Amino acid sequence: MSPNRSWIVLGGLASALAGCAARPPAPPVTAPPLPLPPGCEQNQAGTYHHADNGAFRYLGEDDGGTLSLAVTRVREPAEPVPDAGTTVSIVLHRTAEGFVGDTQATAFTPGGAPCPVHFPTQAVRCDAQGLTLRAVTSTALDEDCQPATQGPAPVWKEQRLLRGEPAPAPDAGTPPTP
Template sequence: MSRKRFWIATGGLATVLMACPARTPAPPVTPPPLQVPPGCEKSQTGTYHHADNPAFRYLGEDDGGTLTLAVTRAREQREAAPDAGTTVNIVLHRTPEGFVGNTQATTFTPGGIACPVLFPTEAVRCDDQGLTLRSVASTALDEDCRPAPQGPAPTWKEQRLLRGEPAQAPDAGTPDAP
């Protein structure tokens, strides 16, 4: 009889387990689609120069999600050097809100204090010739490197970066003293 009880118990247990409702798996989480200007979904890796001042050069590295542009300034008879001794980088991320990020730079207060700043920046156009960026061009800071309570509002400006080396000699600005 113990064998009979074993099979009855096993059958009862199987019936109970089969009667339990199965859990439905949660639907997969899909991230919202990226909203970048046409052409900006492609890799933007490469060298660029500023359309209005070819002395400003940009080295772009793109991993498919983030574009980093390191800014340099070319000098006559010399290799490109960091811009005015300060590091300037543009970092843009492909997101559902656009191809957005910031320009990381150093600016100075009226008293001469160096302040690291982040200027909001976005790519508004990507094509075979280059990139068009829109960025805050200037802002007012107090002596503690905080946004000044008074002063002009931040101004936005578009900048066109062209692929490759410029066709003409760069405007290297004022020559260095001999």
């Protein structure tokens, strides 16, 4: 093959390769989205009480995308009032990442100053009896209402909320008379 011919063949091969479409890069590997727990796609509006402490009541409003739960605490003989004199609410959104949001409350610094806080919260179960939520329940704050660099790590806990009003506590009756 003459030197001119070899350049023509190489040039043609290079042109053919340059005309090939490049393969697109592979998409990044990501974790699959968390589906909504079964039953959580249904309307969750209504009244709830805490399974372990019926004094905590929850009023839920659900617009199909967001569930908002207003938290109150019943103190006998008073009517329900916001917990500890502060407003506590839970807001969950139905997203591709699950039924997630936060609990909004007031915490206090070591010196006693109030701080608005948002604890991550997610619904892990929705059924005819109620909701099971998993949330951070405590965290350490510094005097500037920022997460403390020292102190206990945030604590996650599951909370069971049951639909409706709690059953009345059994009446202890009156003490026997002598």
